[in-house]
Amino acid sequence: MPKGTVDNPYQPHTRGFSSADILDELLLSKPYSMPHTNFRSLPDHLLGVARQLQAWKQPPYIRAAGLCHSMYSTEMYPWALRKFSQRKWLSALIGEYAEQVVYMYCTVSQYRVFREARRLAQLDCAIPMAGGFRVYNCHTGQVRFLSPGFAAELLLILAADLMEQDPFFDTWLVFSLLKLAAPHLKHPPPLYQLLEEKGFYKCSQREVRDIERDAKRVIKRLRGHGNPPDEIIAELQRLVVECPWLVELKLLLCRKLELAPVERLQVLTQCQIDFQKWGTAWSSIIDSEAINAECRAEIDKTKLS
DSSP: OOSSEEOOOSOOOOSOOOHHHHHHHHGGGOGGGSOOGGGOOHHHHHHHHHHHHHHTTOOHHHHHHHHTTTTTOOSSOOOOSSOGGGHHHHHHHHOHHHHHHHHHHHHBOHHHHHHHHHHHHHTTOOOOTTTOEEEEBTTTOOEEEEOHHHHHHHHHHHHHHHHHHOTTOOHHHHHHHHHHHGGGOSSOOHHHHHHHHHTGGGSOHHHHHHHHHHHHHHHHHHHTOSSOOHHHHHHHHHHHHHOTTOHHHHHHHHHHSOOOHHHHHHHHHHHHHHHHHHSSOSSTTOOHHHHHHHHHHHHHHHHHO
């Protein structure tokens, strides 16, 4: 990587974007034979990242970069769909700007990016406007400084990548990436705005870790109880107050309590709105289809009553 502070010289790609068309091209590399987390296929994950970015209302070129984010392999995922010598092919497919983002994604040390993001978050600092965001080449160790705008797009895709593939993902890390990225994006993710409103960023890393450790334990205990004991319900009620950003807790409580139809519909509708901002659940107990179905059922009940 060249030395110095770097901004991307290309204008964002503006022609039509179809994830299906791009994926058809990628499938020529037979990525279904490549392993990925949680027994999923690589194409399923790639599409999931693009959908996550779409849920965050990101422009086509960022979604295209997200769809191809591990094209050349990464520090954390060593299987490549294409070689670096085929960069022109990818540029022709998704545009030069999006390819530049993909290239950077595949060559930076992600572990060092995470370390830098945590450091800035703990200090409550933003990406330096003057010096830029420091990254390291994972192959050579060479240092590079990215402009805030370009770094923000890289961090955003990293956040989508982590959220999409890991149940009970590290929210402190992922949401720190969003906080660093949001001020420099034309379209800040709705999830970032939700986290601001719900007070996530007022909590320390330790507070978040403790709260979500308890939340994970309660969610797992609830899976084994059709009629959970009062102590679990009480713990769930406490957690709904302490971490209102976790949609599944409010949804679980709504399912377990005896609520009037109108009140239940209000809670479900709010869960539906909040989950659309998330795009991906923290745990595997919630999905958009399930929430939508519950809302429709409750609307029907309300009409009948």
